[in-house]
Amino acid sequence: MRILIIEDEIVIARFIEQQVQNISSAFEIAIAISVDEVEHLFPDFIPQLVICDIELNDKLDGIELLRQLKVSHTFETVFITSYKSMNMINRAFEIEPLNYIIKPLDENRLYAGILPAIKKIKENLPQPAADLNETISQSELNILRLIAQQKTTPEIASILNLSPYTIKNHRHNICRKLRLNDETNALLKWSLKNQHLLAK
Structure with missing residues (x-):
């Protein structure tokens, strides 16, 4: 499974990467810390799951970035954010993420938030x-x-x-x-x- 982590704080991105690898070392994982990096990586990497922070401090936030990518690509989404407002959650759910994880992150919170998404994707994997x-x-x-x-x-x-x-x-x-x-x-x-x- 190919997983793209979009997080502008590299320390947090590496922490998420480690937790995902703890679930399975077989995953292919890429990290992007900016919108430009995402746009460069996406066409070749073709992720099946995108774990994305909403606040990227960039030209687009995570919700708008993924909304645009979903026009031409098919992938599942898990959002990570420190925002707890209902308005932000409602906006995020317009693009139908599989989960929404509130910061601060820890191992258990990430595991509980990401595992259901991974299981759903595995269930829908194509035949060999x-x-x-x-x-x-x-x-x-x-x-x-x-x-x-x-x-x-x-x-x-x-x-x-x-x-x-x-x-x-x-x-x-x-x-x-x-x-x-x-x-x-x-x-x-x-x-x-x-x-x-x-x-x-």
């Missing part, structure tokens, strides 16, 4: 790549890769020299094979979350 390759045809994989690039059905049809109707049929079959709801954004969300499985 080998199984995916057995389930999904090569042409369907090509379509999933284009969906991950946020191409529309007409654009995919043009790139693959197929009719939009054929692409729609493929999308329906892929949803059925992956046990997804056959809705407009289901495949986009899945493909963005699982780009590592679609790599050639």
